[in-house]
Amino acid sequence: MEKLKRVVIVGGGIGGLTLGLALRKKGLETKVFEKYDHFQHHRTGFLIWSYAIKVLQGLDVDVDRVGAPLEVFEVHGRKGQPLTEMPIGTVSREFGADSYEINRRALIEKMSEMVGPDLAAGKNCISVESFADHAVAHFEDGTSAEGDVVIGCDGANSTVRNFIHEHVELRMLNAGGWIAVLDQHPPGLKPNRHMDFWEPGIKAGVADIGNGQARWYVGMNGALPSADRSIVEQIMEAVPVLPPVLQQCLDLTDEKEMVSVTGGDLLALEPWYKGRVMILGDAAHATSPYAGMGACAAIADAGRLAELTDDCSDITEMFQRFQDERKPLTDAIIQGSRDSLHMSTGRCRIENWFRDLKMAHIPDQAMHKIVADMVNGN
Numbered sequence: 095m096e097k098l099k100r101v102v103i104v105g106g107g108i109g110g111l112t113l114g115l116a117l118r119k120k121g122l123e124t125k126v127f128e129k130y131d132h133f134q135h136h137r138t139g140f141l142i143w144s145y146a147i148k149v150l151q152g153l154d155v156d157v158d159r160v161g162a163p164l165e166v167f168e169v170h171g172r173k174g175q176p177l178t179e180m181p182i183g184t185v186s187r188e189f190g191a192d193s194y195e196i197n198r199r200a201l202i203e204k205m206s207e208m209v210g211p212d213l214a215a216g217k218n219c220i221s222v223e224s225f226a227d228h229a230v231a232h233f234e235d236g237t238s239a240e241g242d243v244v245i246g247c248d249g250a251n252s253t254v255r256n257f258i259h260e261h262v263e264l265r266m267l268n269a270g271g272w273i274a275v276l277d278q279h280p281p282g283l284k285p286n287r288h289m290d291f292w293e294p295g296i297k298a299g300v301a302d303i304g305n306g307q308a309r310w311y312v313g314m315n316g317a318l319p320s321a322d323r324s325i326v327e328q329i330m331e332a333v334p335v336l337p338p339v340l341q342q343c344l345d346l347t348d349e350k351e352m353v354s355v356t357g358g359d360l361l362a363l364e365p366w367y368k369g370r371v372m373i374l375g376d377a378a379h380a381t382s383p384y385a386g387m388g389a390c391a392a393i394a395d396a397g398r399l400a401e402l403t404d405d406c407s408d409i410t411e412m413f414q415r416f417q418d419e420r421k422p423l424t425d426a427i428i429q430g431s432r433d434s435l436h437m438s439t440g441r442c443r444i445e446n447w448f449r450d451l452k453m454a455h456i457p458d459q460a461m462h463k464i465v466a467d468m469v470n471g472n
């Protein structure tokens with residue numbers, strides 16, 4: 095058995111930082127190389143479900159400093175009317191950890207601090223190579239880094255992925271929108287809540303992310319954000335019935351703080367490795383954001399890969415086992431996110447009426463199962 099000692103990680107996002115901390119805890123020498131030498135200006139937030147929070151807490155990441163436990167996920171229907179309240183907090187705790195709404199930039203800053211000198215910023219990876227007994231990442235500044243393996247955690251537009259698959263592109267979904275973080279709570283949002291609105295052609299949400307902050311988003315299906323027009327105008331046009339809490343968010347957010355996003359994914363990409371180079375997180379299985387699972391999947395990938403370093407007899411076995419275990423789960427997440435986009439933003443009046451009726455009458459036991467699947471990443 096070749097003992098894995100040195101790991102080069104490309105990308106200091108949520109997947110790369112989690113992997114850096116998890117491998118260091120296993121006693122491996124790791125170095126994380128991040129393209130940017132500054133935290134990018136825009137602030138966004140995300141929902142991290144219980145199963146991924148457990149991984150972060152196991153690495154001593156203090157999620158309470160950067161987010162708030164989510165108690166209730168409200169779903170509102172085609173006319174903005176309340177349909178159901180999902181008991182996220184109660185069910186999450188049954189499985190051992192709360193789910194959290196998180197300020198993404200604060201989390202990345204915190205985890206970067208924890209990785210400390212093992213994080214090298216301003217290192218744009220331009221290519222990788224794999225040899226019989228080592229792998230190398232090359233950077234734009236002319237330097238390179240050598241390890242027993244190179245793991246690409248460099249996101250949806252991964253450079254490392256090009257070594258395994260040339261010319262792979264995201265499948266874009268003709269869907270997109272805006273996200274933002276607010277330094278105050280809109281009056282219509284209660285603490286520890288997420289309010290989701292499923293209206294014809296749009297899915298919007300507002301959530302408490304702790305520390306007096308909130309995040310909101312508007313996602314459109316069948317339309318993309320335009321850089322040439324006022325964002326608020328575009329949102330007012332796209333949202334059929336503007337919920338008061340979303341209006342409050344728009345009133346309280348400077349347009350410069352609204353980040354445009356478009357939805358795309360990489361369903362069924364394989365393999366995830368070649369020689370001594372592997373990819374994980376969005377680099378391997380980018381998903382559209384509508385199921386709110388991509389970051390959770392990157393965190394779970396990192397936690398599982400670190401565990402496999404103890405269990406496998408060689409690197410190929412480790413990479414193959416990782417892919418065999420994680421790929422069916424992440425393919426299901428990507429498909430689930432596509433389905434969620436269609437379910438929440440459908441334009442057919444009869445289907446929406448029927449969906450709302452069903453959502454409003456979910457029996458307790460069935461609701462428990464739905465929430466249990468979400469908090470466990472199934």
Ligand SMILES: Cc1cc2nc3c(=O)[nH]c(=O)nc-3n(C[C@H](O)[C@H](O)[C@H](O)COP(=O)(O)OP(=O)(O)OC[C@H]3O[C@@H](n4cnc5c(N)ncnc54)[C@H](O)[C@@H]3O)c2cc1C
Binds near residue numbers: 388
């Ligand atoms: C609008 C929106 C909402 C979302 N909401 C949720 C949610 O609620 N819950 C959830 O779980 N997920 C959510 N996601 C998905 C989630 O953001 C991604 O799945 C997650 O960030 C993937 O993590 P990653 O570490 O693989 O990639 P990234 O977070 O993209 O990190 C990649 C890192 O690699 C760096 N990098 C890129 N290229 C190079 C290079 N050549 N050299 C060195 N470094 C490089 C980048 O700068 C970046 O720091 C959302 C996504 C979007 C767009």
